[in-house]
Amino acid sequence: MSKNDRPVHLAPARRRGLGSEVADMIRSGIFLGRFQPGAPLREVELAAALEVSRGPVRDALQLLEREGIVRSAFHRSATVTVLSDEDVAELDSLRGALEDLAVRRVVEHASDANLVPIVMAAKAMARAQDPYGMVKCDIDFHDAVFAAAKHERLLEAWAAIRSQVFLFLIMRVNTSMAGYLDHVRLEHDMLVGALRARNAEAAVEMFKVHRKHAFDLLTSGD
Structure with a gap:
């Protein structure tokens, strides 16, 4: 069996998660001026406001951090990015x-x-x-x-x-x-x-x- 004929093992595909939907809502809040640059984005408060658990909020904040519009620090709430x-x-x-x-x-x-x-x-x-x-x-x-x-x-x-x-x-x-x-x-x-x-x-x-x-x-x- 050649290398090209070997079976391929991949993780199962996942549908777009709740974290992405939460990210859309937080991003929209930032772009509408509801969360101003420098404002804290607290997981507990966001989870309560969006009626989800903290897990999807945490995932959302990580996604938005990769986009560059949220910043986080160890043991501190994430904040809306302030561009230097x-x-x-x-x-x-x-x-x-x-x-x-x-x-x-x-x-x-x-x-x-x-x-x-x-x-x-x-x-x-x-x-x-x-x-x-x-x-x-x-x-x-x-x-x-x-x-x-x-x-x-x-x-x-x-x-x-x-x-x-x-x-x-x-x-x-x-x-x-x-x-x-x-x-x-x-x-x-x-x-x-x-x-x-x-x-x-x-x-x-x-x-x-x-x-x-x-x-x-x-x-x-x-």
């Missing part, structure tokens, strides 16, 4: 590298039909009623850009940092909400225009300026 200046700089540089490639691919290869979800995501911003809703629209827009790039590994790389970028934007609106809703709507309309113009260099530069505004605001504290 170094965290923000690393996240911004990585996001920039990924997004530059995505924008170039969209400009050079995406059809007009591929641009439709991006346009619709920008239009959805007009319906956002509060900063947290706008942050979700912002992330939805960039999801659409990465999807339109038609590059599976690039999309996976974006998915790996997506939750941290979401948290970054939450911290951005917590720093200053002055004129935020109108400013972000206008910026994304301009980004759509840049993609439609099919000028890769101009579009990459405009996305860079868009990222820099939030980065500067968060790191300067102004």
Whole structure:
């Protein structure tokens, strides 16, 4: 019997567990501003609020820690991550590298039909009623850009940092909400225009300026 003919022994497949569902609910609470950066996430309190045992909550917090939006320390409650200046700089540089490639691919290869979800995501911003809703629209827009790039590994790389970028934007609106809703709507309309113009260099530069505004605001504290 050759090596390729030997029976394969694998652990039985498991369905999506309750821990993943609990993680979805906690993540949603973070992204809606119910759990602010630095806020404690106590297993007992979360289990009672969600009407589950502590086991799924513990699993959920471990999952969210791997996403980078929860941090834990030995013998202390987990907390919602507070991104340091170094965290923000690393996240911004990585996001920039990924997004530059995505924008170039969209400009050079995406059809007009591929641009439709991006346009619709920008239009959805007009319906956002509060900063947290706008942050979700912002992330939805960039999801659409990465999807339109038609590059599976690039999309996976974006998915790996997506939750941290979401948290970054939450911290951005917590720093200053002055004129935020109108400013972000206008910026994304301009980004759509840049993609439609099919000028890769101009579009990459405009996305860079868009990222820099939030980065500067968060790191300067102004």
